[in-house]
Every structure is written in structure tokens, then in C-alpha cells.
Amino acid sequence: MSEAKSVVREGALEGVRVIDFSWIVAGPQCTRILADFGADVIKIENDANMDYIRASGGADSPNRSPLFNTLNRNKRSLTLNVMHPRGMELLKTLIEKSDVIVENFSSRVLEKWGLGYEEQKKLNPGIIYCSMSGFGHSGRDRDFVTWGPTAQALSGLTYMSGLPGEESAGWGFSYMDHTGGFYGAIAIMMALLHRNKTGEGQHLDLSQVEAGIGLTGTSILDYTVNNRPFRRNGMPPGNRAPDRQIAPHNTYPCKGEDRWCVIAVTNDSEWDSLVAVLGNPGWASDRQFATMKSRSANQNNLDELISQWTINLTPHEVFDILQEAGVPAGAVQTPMERAEVDPQLKHRGFIAEVEHAELGNTKVESIPMTMSETPWKLNKASPLLGEHSAEIYMDLLGVSPEELGTLYEEGIA
Amino acid sequence: MSIPSPQTPSSKTEGALEGITVIELCGARGHFMGKLMGDMGARVIKIEPMGGSAERQIGPFMDDEPHPDRSLYFWSHNTSKESLEINIEDSAGQKVIKALASTADVVLEDFAPGYLPSLGLGYRDLSDRNPRLVMTSLTAFGQDGPYRNYKSPDIVALAMGGIMHSCGYDDVPGSPPIRPSGDHGNKIASHYGLIGTLAALFNRDFSGRGQYIDASAHEACNSTTEHALPSYLYLGATVFRQTGRHHSATPTPKSLCKTSDGKYLIVFQLFNNLHSWLSLVGWMAEAGMAEDLQEERYKDMARGGSRGMRMATDTTDSDHAFEVVRRFIAAHTSEEIYRGAQKLKFPWGQVRSPEENLDDPHFAEDRQMFTDMPHPEIGKTVSFKYVGRPYRFTKSPWNAFRPPLVGEHTKSILSNDLGYSSGDLEALISKNTISSH
Numbered sequence: 001m002s003e004a005k006s007v008v009r010e011g012a013l014e015g016v017r018v019i020d021f022s023w024i025v026a027g028p029q030c031t032r033i034l035a036d037f038g039a040d041v042i043k044i045e046n047d048a049n050m051d052y053i054r055a056s057g058g059a060d061s062p063n064r065s066p067l068f069n070t071l072n073r074n075k076r077s078l079t080l081n082v083m084h085p086r087g088m089e090l091l092k093t094l095i096e097k098s099d100v101i102v103e104n105f106s107s108r109v110l111e112k113w114g115l116g117y118e119e120q121k122k123l124n125p126g127i128i129y130c131s132m133s134g135f136g137h138s139g140r141d142r143d144f145v146t147w148g149p150t151a152q153a154l155s156g157l158t159y160m161s162g163l164p165g166e167e168s169a170g171w172g173f174s175y176m177d178h179t180g181g182f183y184g185a186i187a188i189m190m191a192l193l194h195r196n197k198t199g200e201g202q203h204l205d206l207s208q209v210e211a212g213i214g215l216t217g218t219s220i221l222d223y224t225v226n227n228r229p230f231r232r233n234g235m236p237p238g239n240r241a242p243d244r245q246i247a248p249h250n251t252y253p254c255k256g257e258d259r260w261c262v263i264a265v266t267n268d269s270e271w272d273s274l275v276a277v278l279g280n281p282g283w284a285s286d287r288q289f290a291t292m293k294s295r296s297a298n299q300n301n302l303d304e305l306i307s308q309w310t311i312n313l314t315p316h317e318v319f320d321i322l323q324e325a326g327v328p329a330g331a332v333q334t335p336m337e338r339a340e341v342d343p344q345l346k347h348r349g350f351i352a353e354v355e356h357a358e359l360g361n362t363k364v365e366s367i368p369m370t371m372s373e374t375p376w377k378l379n380k381a382s383p384l385l386g387e388h389s390a391e392i393y394m395d396l397l398g399v400s401p402e403e404l405g406t407l408y409e410e411g412i413a
Numbered sequence: 414m415s416i417p418s419p420q421t422p423s424s425k426t427e428g429a430l431e432g433i434t435v436i437e438l439c440g441a442r443g444h445f446m447g448k449l450m451g452d453m454g455a456r457v458i459k460i461e462p463m464g465g466s467a468e469r470q471i472g473p474f475m476d477d478e479p480h481p482d483r484s485l486y487f488w489s490h491n492t493s494k495e496s497l498e499i500n501i502e503d504s505a506g507q508k509v510i511k512a513l514a515s516t517a518d519v520v521l522e523d524f525a526p527g528y529l530p531s532l533g534l535g536y537r538d539l540s541d542r543n544p545r546l547v548m549t550s551l552t553a554f555g556q557d558g559p560y561r562n563y564k565s566p567d568i569v570a571l572a573m574g575g576i577m578h579s580c581g582y583d584d585v586p587g588s589p590p591i592r593p594s595g596d597h598g599n600k601i602a603s604h605y606g607l608i609g610t611l612a613a614l615f616n617r618d619f620s621g622r623g624q625y626i627d628a629s630a631h632e633a634c635n636s637t638t639e640h641a642l643p644s645y646l647y648l649g650a651t652v653f654r655q656t657g658r659h660h661s662a663t664p665t666p667k668s669l670c671k672t673s674d675g676k677y678l679i680v681f682q683l684f685n686n687l688h689s690w691l692s693l694v695g696w697m698a699e700a701g702m703a704e705d706l707q708e709e710r711y712k713d714m715a716r717g718g719s720r721g722m723r724m725a726t727d728t729t730d731s732d733h734a735f736e737v738v739r740r741f742i743a744a745h746t747s748e749e750i751y752r753g754a755q756k757l758k759f760p761w762g763q764v765r766s767p768e769e770n771l772d773d774p775h776f777a778e779d780r781q782m783f784t785d786m787p788h789p790e791i792g793k794t795v796s797f798k799y800v801g802r803p804y805r806f807t808k809s810p811w812n813a814f815r816p817p818l819v820g821e822h823t824k825s826i827l828s829n830d831l832g833y834s835s836g837d838l839e840a841l842i843s844k845n846t847i848s849s850h
Contacts (some may be wrong), residue, residue: 009620012612027418037612066647071638072510139779145760154677156767161593168764170592172579172660182604187804188610190429190453194809196618202808210560210782214803216767217595221485222473223768239592243472251589260589261574323563330569332577332590335645347558349533350632363646368632369609373624
């Protein structure tokens, strides 16, 4: 065991420089994590090819998108045209001075630029290159095109979400963009640990569909071991838990328009507490509800009876009453409740505030954890397009003030 | 049936986490963190209560025979671990955990706040002897705050985290928000727990010190809902759920399309640009099913691209175009439309059931996405196909081995790692601190 040194670090990933060619959601989610931990993330775009998400704030400015601000805080923005020879030269200098390259283009873009991993390695043997594509960088379908919803559909995640007998409800957002981003950050940090130990960089070839397949729970093993496909009558299981054979386990209607709570009773003592909260109604001692197994078998009846109780309460009343009694329950929270009411999120400082030059005071969600030695910091809002070009060109890449003017004039910067 | 010697990696892995030792005290919320670390070469010692973890009681089971060593739920989330079955509420058991933690790199735990400290196994107790230790506590709601003692199984995490508010139907009257199956509240929590753990390990390489990470499923889920919070925080708009597609504050076209074989595809971005529109209509015309879509006004719409479409107030033409495309899709199989559309660069995808990827040669053959893992305890030559690596490392690869039997490594860990004699083991067995198998 080595002696503990007293080194103050600004963030867990302080000293790591990331070249960020990523856009939309998946790549920016990955580099947001790295930036929140103190890595110097340099987001490269140019006027003609900017992150699409910038456009979602309205046509008059590339700097007013709410989602862009949420995904790109703590990063620096560099405008650079890689199609220009001088632009490419400057990019190569930046690669020499960086640790990680992240991109989520389709699978041949960097190769077409002449910047595949083998070329990167010549410039910087320790470079960690993380490509985040839909199908990966090898295999017969590597050129297929995906967005988050495509990856969710192909992996099985969309099919697994829904009521039996209905079409798929799927995911109401790009879950695999978030999770693809998590896997990018996880892989990069693992590769950094490997590099600390060996000095060796590498190419990390991520596929969003493959990451999705890895999240399909027991479905693959149930098929390969028991020969039981997930696609069968009665599946997906809605909000019930057939593999656990526990009940009640469902959503229940509450007071108000389209308001819902969830209740999940996982053992007999929680059942006894629930029955006590309900005021020991006569039906609760009926034989059909005597054991976990029989409650599971008769959950249509059980759910109906519990709904008669929940319908007169708000979701948060159900949540408070049952949790205080030790019964797992929750409110299906709305965005307003999460942003403005939830006392736990407030206590934890989940919504953080930061000043943005065009949007004013903005609110973003925090990285969801506290760290005792290297807590995350919200140093800056998302960067305006090209906000940090001058400092990066001059301080990092050694461009003179005169040449900087030329770079702007010739559309290189 | 004789029990073979404890399972370890078949070939020596040089995974990225080689050399890292992890003590895992986790149930359903956190076990995926340990798996992801073990699969990349970390040595993960899973501490299980006497009789085995509660997750071993969750189905489905191999051949539908419930047994702690046959739970496919446990198998899916616990590859590449060793199992130490021990009573940590007993002082001799606590002594074992302290000894292991004194040389470990990481402790992962997902108990209720305060439980481990009450046993003398909190971060302060363990880091006192090992300042390099990284300890990650992954709770329902966090170590402090008004909800800290509340319970949060997966469905509660997804409800309170805002995820269910975005998932469900807009065309099934009275239908509830939907919890997507697959334990995703727990997985989102595990992903963030792992992210913090790895960042702390990297930091330790420079600071020489570990640290304590306090992560929660509640915050992790709340930060994983894409447009839902920004739309509200910046625009005051509340997104609502829509069948099989993104949440939105204003209705968007249905993207699920049924094919002739009764399956579905997700179909979107019809009007990306003129080139892609013409290629789509050309494909439909070859089948004699383009109807009136070759008319000029649709080309104008395609020139406007997807942004022009979103801003259009009159959607009569685009709705009609979608209906014609829908008829074309309904006359073909899911495979025909998927492959044909991808050839034209449309990001349409089949709505597959997970097991259908075992028949997709790109993933199953070219990418070797599924891995056979030997299960010698079932039979000498028995192996089962598991989902493989979620990322391809070219230098320090993923390499998993099958999940441990209950207590499979108890004796080997106590004697090899901690130097317990056979007499010491007998004493622990007689006090019921460890089991006899």
C-alpha cells in the first residue's frame, strides 16, 4: 500500500483532455460525464456542421437549446473545419496533446478523414479512441443507420415494454442514447485505468444495439437455457412481476386526471402493513389473498380492490402513507413535481443553476451522486458556438494572434 | 453429483480492471455494478447471506425448478464473481469483511443507509485501515434527506424518477404509464454507481487516496429522462407519453408500422431531404405502391427537411404520405422493409424480441455478441449462451465466467486470502457464521 499523499485535485478526471466530435444525445451524454468529473472536454464543430441539437432552440441562434445546454455544460467549444488542410493539421496537433477522442458518427467517417485509429496512434500512441456507432465498426451491417429509438427496437427493449395484447409502448425517449453515453464513459474510464497501468491506449468499439441487448434482463438466458422466447402470449407483462410471483405489483389510478401511483409488496410483512393501512378490510383475510403465491394468482381481483382505495388519494398521499408504514410505493412523478416539489431532490441539490450568456440563469440536472474527495462542479453552462476557439488555438495549439485572424477569415476556425 | 473445484476464468484475462479487487455487498439494485467490473477482469468477491442472496429466489429458473443455483435472474446479473457465504451480523463474520476490505480496492454496497455502519462496516471503519479504499453506497434515495429510509424496488425508482411518466400509450384509453421490463431502474442506478467508482479509481492513481461515493437510484433515474426536464425547466412545457415513440409536448406522428408477418417496425424521418425521399418513393414505385407520392408537392416538403416538417401547421399532406408508406410496409415482411430501408439509409428498425438477435448474423456471427459459458456443475460438457460484451476493447478485452454457486468460494477465500486454518473454518461452521458446504 502506498503512502497517502496530500494532493488537491479539481475533479476526479482532472488532467484528462477529450476531443469531442460527438453530437445529438448519446455522445454528449458520454462526454458530459467526463466533463462533470473535471476532464477538459473540447467540443469540435463548425458553422456548417454543428451539433443538430443546437437547432432545437429556435432558428435565430445556435446557443438557445434547452437540451443542448443540459447535455453540454462544463465543456469548451472549438470551431474547426477538418476539411481544410490547415484545419486538419491543427486537429492533429490537438490529438498529440489529448488523451481521448470520442465520436458518434456513422461508422466510416473518421476513416474517410484519414483519421482511423491506426493514424491516431501514429500521432499519439497512448490515445484512447472511443467510437459510438449503432452497429459497431465491424460486421456485415456496420453501415446501418440508427438513432436511439432504432437501437431500442432492435435490441428488444421496445418490445419488452408494454401491456400484453397491445402494441409496444416502448421507451418514451432515447434511453439508449443515455445508456450508450454511460457505456462510452464507463469504457473510457476503464481504458484510462488500463493506460495508467500499462501506458497502452486502444480503440473502444461501441455498438448501441449491443449495449441494448445487454440490458434485456433474463430474456436471452430464458431462451438459450429453457427454450422459452420472450415473444409469447401474455408478454410483455405490463407493470406486473411474473418472474417474482409477487403481488400487488402494479400501477394504480389516483385522484386527478391521468394520475397514478405504484405499489410493490415484496414479502408477507409488507403485506400485513398494507392491510393495516387499508384499515383491515374484510376482503384482505379472504383465502385467495392468504399467501404471496395466491395473491399473485388472484392479482386481477386484488388490483381492483386496491384501486378502490388509491382512487380517492393523490399519488403522493399514497406514497407518503405507505412508505411511512414500510410498504414500497411511489408516485408517477410529473416533470413539474420533479423540478419544483420533490423534497428529496431539493435536499440533494439535484437541480443546479448556472448563468448562460444568451439564456440567462439556467437550471440543469446534476450528475447523480456525491463524492467525498472530488465532488462534481458546475463550472460553466454549455458553450456558445466557438466560445473557446481563441483560447484553445492560441494557448494550446500555439497559433499566433495574426494567424488566428486568418483562420477566421478563411473559414478554418 | 460431485461438485467440481470452484469456477475461475478459463483463460487468464488481461481485462482493463485486472488487479482490482472488489468486495460486493449488493442485492438487486447494485449487483450489475459488480458484474460489469468482474467481466472486465476485476476480482469480485460477492458477500452473500447464509443460504444465498435473495435474488437467487427470483425466476425464471433453469428447467423451471426453483433452486438458488438455478435462477436465471441471478445468472444474468452475477457473472464473473466469487461467492463468500457468511453471516455479517456476527462478529466473526464482520472480522472477515474487515480483513478483506483492508486490502481491497473497492467496496460496493446497496443496503439501507446506516446499516453497514451499525455493524462497524461503514466507510469510516473500513477506510481507517485502508485509505486507498473506494467505497460506493448505492441506495434508493441517498444517505440523507427526507426520503432516505424509504424503500425503492425497481418500479418505485422508475415511477419516482419520472421515467414511467414518459412511457406508455396515447391511443389505449385509460391505460397506465408503463414500467419497461428488465430492471432498468436498478440498472441506471448501477451504471452511475460504476461511473463514480471508476472516476474515483482514476483519481486515486494520482492522489493516492480513495473516497466515499453516495449515489442513489432516485437521482440516477431523474437524470435519465431526455427532454422531460429541459422542456419543463426552460419552456414550461410538460411532455406526455405516446405509443412506441418519444414523449412530446405536442403530438407527433405514430412511428409503429405493422408488417405482413404481424411484426412491427419503427418508421420515422420520412422527409429528411430530397435525395432520401426520392429513393424511398422509387422503391415504393417499383412495387407499384407509390400512389400519388411522386407528385411535386411532396418533393417540396422533403426539401424543407425534418425541421420544416415540424414547423408546418398543416399536416394533411404529410399525414397522407405516411398513410401511403404505411400501406406499402403492411404489404411486406418486417425483414424486407428493415433491410430495404437501411439500404436507403433510413434509420428504421425492427421491433425485435431480444432472442431474435441470436439469429442476426451481424451480431451473432460477425460480432460474436453471445458467449458460451461452461456450467460444469450441471454437466461436464454443458455450457449456455449468455449475452456478451456491451463494448469491444481491442487491447484489454471483456472475458466473463459463469456466476458462482452459493458459497462456492467461501473456504478458498478464507484459507487462501486470509490464512484461516481448517480448525478456524470448523469453528466458524459450528457457530453458523459460514455454512459447511
